[in-house]
Amino acid sequence: MTAAGPATEPYATDLCIETTGLSKRFGHQLAVDGVDLAVPRGSVFGFLGPNGSGKTTTIRLMLGLAAASSGSVRLLGQEMPGQLREVLPRVGALVEGPAFYPFLSGAANLHRFDAADPRAPAATRKARVRSALERVGLTHAADKKVRAYSLGMKQRLGIANALLAPRELLVLDEPTNGLDPQGTREVRSLVRSLAADGATVFVSSHLLAEVEQICTHAAIMSAGRLVAQGTLAELRQDGQARIRVLTPDAGAAAEVLARLGLSAAVSVPGSNGAGDVLYAPLPAGVPPAGADGAVAPEAVVAALVAAGVRVRGFATEQVSLEERFVALTGEGFDVVQ
Amino acid sequence: MSSEKSSPSVISGAGVSPGHTPGGAPAAETVRRGGQSRGLLASELGVLFRRRRTWAMLCALAAIPILIAVAVRVSSAVPPGRGPAFLDRITQNGLFVGVTAMLVSVPLFLPLTVGVVAGDTVAGEAGQGTLRYLLVAPAGRVRLLLVKYAGAVAFAVAAPLVVALVGAAIGAALFPVGPVTLLSGDSIGASEAMLRLLLIAAYLAVSLMGLSAIGLFMSTLTDVPVGAMASTVVLAVVSQVLDALPQLEWLHPWLFSHYWLDFADLLRQPVAWDSFLTNSLLQGGYVAVFGALAYGRFITKDVLS
Structure with a gap:
C-alpha cells in the first residue's frame, strides 16, 4: 500500500x-x-x-x-x-x-x-x-x-x-x-x-x-x-465449500456420499423432525455451483435420489469466516483455562 | 541507529505536523530532550499536587502545629519539663510552635504521609493502569523512575516545610515573637530563628530521603499501592522500634531513622553540622541501595496491570 x-x-x-x-x-x-x-x-x-x-x-x-x-x-x-x-x-x-x-x-x-x-x-x-x-x-x-x-x-x-x-x-x-x-x-x-x-x-x-x-x-x-x-x-x-443434506435416511445418504468420494459426512440431528442434517465438504477446486466434474452438487442430488434417499433439503454453502473462526478456536467462547 | 523518523506513511493523527523534522541537529535534539524531561517532571508534580489526597495529608500535617498552639494558648502555663521538648517555651516565643510540631510529627506523621506518597509512585500508576500508557508513550523506565522519585522527594520537602511554616505562622498569631535563646545559651533574632526553623525542615526532608527510596522500591514490587504504602510505613516504625532496643546498639547507626530526632544541633550557636552530615551520608546510602534495587526491579518488570 x-x-x-x-x-x-x-x-x-x-x-x-x-x-x-x-x-x-x-x-x-x-x-x-x-x-x-x-x-x-x-x-x-x-x-x-x-x-x-x-x-x-x-x-x-x-x-x-x-x-x-x-x-x-x-x-x-x-x-x-x-x-x-x-x-x-x-x-x-x-x-x-x-x-x-x-x-x-x-x-x-x-x-x-x-x-x-x-x-x-x-x-x-x-x-x-x-x-x-x-x-x-x-x-x-x-x-x-x-x-x-x-x-x-x-x-x-x-x-x-x-x-x-x-x-x-x-x-x-x-x-x-x-x-x-x-x-x-x-x-x-x-x-x-x-x-x-x-x-x-x-x-x-x-x-x-x-x-x-x-x-x-x-x-x-x-x-x-x-x-x-x-x-x-x-x-x-482455507475453509472449503460444502454441501448440506437434510434427510431422514442419514445412513443411506452417507453411503451414497462415500461412494461419490465425499468422505467424512458429518451428521447432525435435525431440529424439527424432518430428519438428520449431513454435511460433506466439497473437494477444493470445485465451485459450489460448478457444472463440471464428477462431484458437482447436482450430481450428488441425482445420486442420492437414485439411491432412494428421501432428500428434504439440499444446499451448497461456503464456510463463513465465523464458522472458520469457531472451527479454529473451538465451539463456544469459553475463556481458555 | 539513525534518528530519522519521516516516512511517507506517517499520518498526522492529530492534524498537526510533527515537531521533529527530518535531519534535526543532534545538539538541538539533546537540548530538547532535557527540556522534555523537565516536562515530565512538571507533569508529575502537577499530578501529585492536584490530587486531593496530597492536600488532605498536607492539611493534616498543618493541623498539628495549630492543635499544639491552640492547646497551649487555652490551657494554663505548661509546667517546664513536661510534654514534648520545647513545649514549655512556646508561651515565651511563638516560633517554638514550629519546632515542637516538627518534633512531634517525626515518629509517625511525617513517615506516614511520605510512605503514602512514596509507596504510591509506581504501584499507584500500575494499579490504575496508567503505567502501561506512560511506558508506551514511551516515558522510558529509568526516566520514569527518576521522575517518580523526584516527585516523592518533592513531597518529603513539602511536608516538614508545611509543619514549620504553619507552626511559625500560628505561633506568631497567638504568642509573642522575639529573640530566641538557643540550646547553647546564645540569643538570636527572630529572622535568624526563622532561618533555623527552615534548616530543621531541611534536616527532616533529608531524613525522609531514605524512606522515600525504600517506598519507591516497595512500589515497584506490587501493583497494589496500599500494600507498598503500608509496608513502607511499617518499615519506618520497625526501624524506630529497633532503634529503641539497647541490645541492638551495634545496629543503631545503620538504621535510617537513627538520626531523625538529632536536629537539636541546629539550635546551637554556631550551628553544629555533624549530625546533619552524618544523617545525609546515611540517607544517601539508603537512596543508593534502594534506588538500585528499585532500578533493578523496575527495569525488568513485566507490566501486566
Whole structure:
C-alpha cells in the first residue's frame, strides 16, 4: 500500500509488525506459544481470538511492556524492546482498555501522557490534544474529570491518546469495548480513515463481525497459538465449500456420499423432525455451483435420489469466516483455562 | 541507529505536523530532550499536587502545629519539663510552635504521609493502569523512575516545610515573637530563628530521603499501592522500634531513622553540622541501595496491570 521512501529505515521486509517464535510463559502456563505474526504495512489487521487466547499478552510483548520468554519482535522494521525509544513514538496504542487519572480532566490526562513522550513537542501539545479530542468527539467533555466519564467516553479518550501524535502504526486492543452501536460505527470509520491516511492499524477483537467489516487481513489466536493468518479472502478460502443434506435416511445418504468420494459426512440431528442434517465438504477446486466434474452438487442430488434417499433439503454453502473462526478456536467462547 | 523518523506513511493523527523534522541537529535534539524531561517532571508534580489526597495529608500535617498552639494558648502555663521538648517555651516565643510540631510529627506523621506518597509512585500508576500508557508513550523506565522519585522527594520537602511554616505562622498569631535563646545559651533574632526553623525542615526532608527510596522500591514490587504504602510505613516504625532496643546498639547507626530526632544541633550557636552530615551520608546510602534495587526491579518488570 505504501512504499518505504528512500529516507526511511531500510526495512528487511515490508512488514510493520513481525514476530518470530514469540512466546511468553507465566509459571507453568504458556500464555503465548511460538507466535509468528506478519502484519503488512498499510493493512488493517484483525487480531482475533476468544478471551484468554493470548491476544493482549502478545500486544504487551510487542510494545515492550513485558519481556518475551523467547522469540523476537520487530516493529516498524526495528527490534523491540531494544529500540523502544525509536519505535514507540511512532506507535499509538490502546492496550487492554483505557486507563486514566480519575481526578484529572480528559484534556489534562492527554497532556500527561503526551508529556511522557520525550519526542512530543511541548509547543504543539495543546493543539494536538484539542484535535485528538475533536477527532473522537470528546471536545465537549475535555474539561470534565475522567471520574465522571462513562465507559464509552473513556474508550474514546483512550483512542484519542493513541492519536496524539502522527503515527505509522496504531495498536488498538478491543477498541469498541463499551461503546454503543453509534460509537462502534464511529470507531470503524475512524479506523478506515486512519488506514486511508496510510497508517497500519492492528485491531484486536473477540468480535468477528467487527473484524470482517474493517479489516483487510486477520490472524486467529487460540490458546496462545496462532492458528491462521492472511488476507480475509485467504482465510475464507482455507475453509472449503460444502454441501448440506437434510434427510431422514442419514445412513443411506452417507453411503451414497462415500461412494461419490465425499468422505467424512458429518451428521447432525435435525431440529424439527424432518430428519438428520449431513454435511460433506466439497473437494477444493470445485465451485459450489460448478457444472463440471464428477462431484458437482447436482450430481450428488441425482445420486442420492437414485439411491432412494428421501432428500428434504439440499444446499451448497461456503464456510463463513465465523464458522472458520469457531472451527479454529473451538465451539463456544469459553475463556481458555 | 539513525534518528530519522519521516516516512511517507506517517499520518498526522492529530492534524498537526510533527515537531521533529527530518535531519534535526543532534545538539538541538539533546537540548530538547532535557527540556522534555523537565516536562515530565512538571507533569508529575502537577499530578501529585492536584490530587486531593496530597492536600488532605498536607492539611493534616498543618493541623498539628495549630492543635499544639491552640492547646497551649487555652490551657494554663505548661509546667517546664513536661510534654514534648520545647513545649514549655512556646508561651515565651511563638516560633517554638514550629519546632515542637516538627518534633512531634517525626515518629509517625511525617513517615506516614511520605510512605503514602512514596509507596504510591509506581504501584499507584500500575494499579490504575496508567503505567502501561506512560511506558508506551514511551516515558522510558529509568526516566520514569527518576521522575517518580523526584516527585516523592518533592513531597518529603513539602511536608516538614508545611509543619514549620504553619507552626511559625500560628505561633506568631497567638504568642509573642522575639529573640530566641538557643540550646547553647546564645540569643538570636527572630529572622535568624526563622532561618533555623527552615534548616530543621531541611534536616527532616533529608531524613525522609531514605524512606522515600525504600517506598519507591516497595512500589515497584506490587501493583497494589496500599500494600507498598503500608509496608513502607511499617518499615519506618520497625526501624524506630529497633532503634529503641539497647541490645541492638551495634545496629543503631545503620538504621535510617537513627538520626531523625538529632536536629537539636541546629539550635546551637554556631550551628553544629555533624549530625546533619552524618544523617545525609546515611540517607544517601539508603537512596543508593534502594534506588538500585528499585532500578533493578523496575527495569525488568513485566507490566501486566
